[in-house]
Amino acid sequence: MFQLDKEKNRYIIICNSKWGKLSYISKILLDSFVYNHRGDNMKSVKKLLALVMALSLTASLMACGNGNSTNTNTTKTPETTAETGKNLKVQFDVEVASMDPQIATDGTSFEVLAAVTEGLYSVDEAGSPIMAMAESVDKSEDGLNYTVTLKDAKWSNGTAVTANDFVFAWRRLVDPNTASEYAFIAGIAGIKNADEIAAGEKGIEELGVTAKDDKTLVVELSHPVTFFESLMSFPSFLPVNEEFFTKSGDKFATSPDTILSNGPFKINSYEPAATTIVLEKNADYWDAAAVKIDGIQYQVIKEAQQTMLAYQNGDLDVATLSGEQVEQFKGDAEFNNVMAGYLWYISPNQKIPGLENVNLRKALALSYDKKAIADNILKDGSIVADFAVPSLLATGPDGKDYRETSETYLSTDKAKAVEYFNKAKEELGKDSFEYTLIVEDTESAQNVAQFIQSEIQTTLPGFKINLETMPKKNRVERMQNGDFEVGLTRWGPDYSDPMTYLDMWTTDSPNNYGFWSNTDYDAIIQSAKDGDLSLDPEKRWEELKKAEAMVMDEAVILPVYQKGSAVMIKSGVEGIEFHSVGVNRIFKNVTIK
Incomplete structure (x- = not known):
């Protein structure tokens, strides 16, 4: 009562x-x-x-x-109700969008995929690539050929993991019929003919990957890629068993019966958009002896107070804090602060009248207080983003972090924002503007969006921002389809190179939500990928800085913050690996005392 x-x-x-x-x-x-x-x-x-x-x-x-x-879940299983003390209970603030490795695009999906499926490589605690399904790798002197011998490993249905599982998956990744948003990453990895196949210019059988026999995979590159091994741990390159895929048909990767595992865990309970996902230890995993927990229980809880209630009640072992909670619990022994690689930014759709005007975009970019967002709203270790390429991402030929020797851009300057706004009004012949900002329905994203809305409308009289909230999956779909005006979005780095961000804003990139196009920019990125710049590391590094300057000078994106994470981890839980690149959290080596 x-x-x-x-x-x-x-x-x-x-x-x-x-x-x-x-x-x-x-x-x-x-x-x-x-x-x-x-x-x-x-x-x-x-x-x-x-x-x-x-x-x-x-x-x-x-x-x-x-x-x-x-347990008030409507669906109960022994795995979700048993309190063995060996099941790690983890909170997500957004749903898993896809368990198909060649379709998935978001960090939440990547995390679960990496827990149940293993590629040629994984990463160690420091983020360096380590062999996983690969038993040994023979690399040619020119860096263009990799011959990989696979471990003796099984899928969770007892069939052997073979070289053809990788050939099938990688061909499927670049096949235009798959329409994978990550098809481009095969070209980033330098795999021969990947870009041409994705563009429909060559057949998938011409991809530079072949199965010499069941245990031997041969990969041909069109040019040397220094971070190739690191990329091989990325979920888009995870294997798929062709026979199982064919048998599953359109239902592939939508239920435990249509998801096959060769990783530390396997799926026990899952359906698309589910708020709970249950994994159990995979007894058929080649390194099962190293896995010390019985399973992982993921719970999607978007509201911050509810998350902490569940944590305090013992229903979660790992929970993410936001806002006032950070202040309240930062002195707790179970509090942890982690810097992530995610860049949050606003993408203006330049096909919408008015937003094609660079002065209007600059006015927006300078009008909101980023420091207040990081320090007063998020309070989770996030930092101001005056850049398109985050810090702690990549080290250059000079041995320094990319951001150490790069400029900053679009720093908050409300007086300058008004100047740009006045220029835009004159150029567009209008005194007032109204746009809708779409934002996902997590509490932190909504709080940030509401603050930005207030800041823009206060700084730029005559500018109205409406907010429309929706699940992340819907927000992403809307932006991919160009069905939006302005969107608050994020990108997590796939590999340790500035290209993981800069490649997004090329003319034909599926992640170029704003539909910006610049031929000079495209030329730099293409050359840095597989042209003359790819053969000159020092010059390539400097040209990538110029490319970032182009994006910022034209306010292609309006950066907001680089994400930090305030995480509560129950005492006795050890071995969680946090990474700023690729898969953000790995639980294979977790122990629970």
């Missing part, structure tokens, strides 16, 4: 039994809400009650019942 304590202006929970977490609910769910809504009318009281009822249903039942923990 809820009762109003008028003296302290808060609601408290009255119950006939004692429960240690009640004080936590009062503090986190009730006091913080009432503090932020002091003086509100009865509508706010109803909102409060709705919030508490939604977030505390399980807690109330536990407090007023027999005190036993109850």
Whole structure:
């Protein structure tokens, strides 16, 4: 029962039994809400009650019942309800979009894919490539040929992992009929004929990858790629068993029965857009003896308060904090701060009237306080982004981080923003503008979007920003299809080179959401990939800096922040590997004491 304590202006929970977490609910769910809504009318009281009822249903039942923990998921399995102490319970704030390695594009999907499927290489704790399915690798002196001998390994249905599993998967990646958004990465890896096949100019059988026999894979490159081994750990290059794929048909990768594993874990419970995903240890994995936990239980929880309630209640071992929670828990022994490689930015669709004007885009880019976003809204270690290529991504030929020797761009300057706005109004013959910013429905993304909305409208009188929220998958689809005006989006690095960002803004890139086109820019990127620049590391590095300057000078994107992560990890949980490139979290070596 809820009762109003008028003296302290808060609601408290009255119950006939004692429960240690009640004080936590009062503090986190009730006091913080009432503090932020002091003086509100009865509508706010109803909102409060709705919030508490939604977030505390399980807690109330536990407090007023027999005190036993109850799992309220509609689908229960022994794996999701058993408290063995050996299942790692991890929170996501967005759903897994796809479990198809050649279709998946987001970090959440990549994380689960990497837990159940293993490629030629993985990475160690420091992020350096280590052989996984590869038993040995023979590299030619010119760096153009790799002969890979595979380990004796099995899929979770008992069939052997073969070289053809890689040939089939990689051909499928570049096949235009697959329409993979990551087809370009095969060209980044330098695999012979990859770009031509993706463009429909050659057949998939001409891809530079062949199965010499079941245990021997031969890879031909069109030019040397120094980070080739690192790229081989990326999920787009994961193997797929052709016979299993064919048998699964259109349902491939949509359920435990249509997902095959050769990695540390295998799928126990999954369906598209599910809010819970359950993995169990894969007994057929070649290195199963090294896996010390029984499985992983992923839960999608988007709301910050609900996440921390679940963590405090023991329903999560790993949870991500945001906003005020960071201040509250940063002194806790279980608090961890991790710098990630994700760049959050606003993409203006230049096909929308007005947004083709560079002065209008610059006005937007300079109008919002990025430091306030990082320090006052996120508070999770995120830093201001005045760049298109993040820090801690790649080291140049000089041994220095890319950002150490690069310029900064589009730093917040509200007075300058007004100057650009006035120029844009004159050039476009308009005094007012109105656009809709699409944003995913996570709490942190919405908080950032609301702040940016307020900042733009305050700094640039006559400029109105509407907000439209939706699940991440829908937001990505809308931006890919050009069905948006302005979008708040993010990109995580796939490999340790500036190209993982700069390649996005070439004319034909599927990730060029703003539809910007510059022939000089395209020429630099192409040469840096497989032309003269690719053979001259020092010159290539400097030309990539020029390419970044082009993107920033034309405000192709409006950078906001480089993501940091404030993570709570239960004491006794050890061995989680955090990476700023590729797969962000790896759980193979986790132990739970």
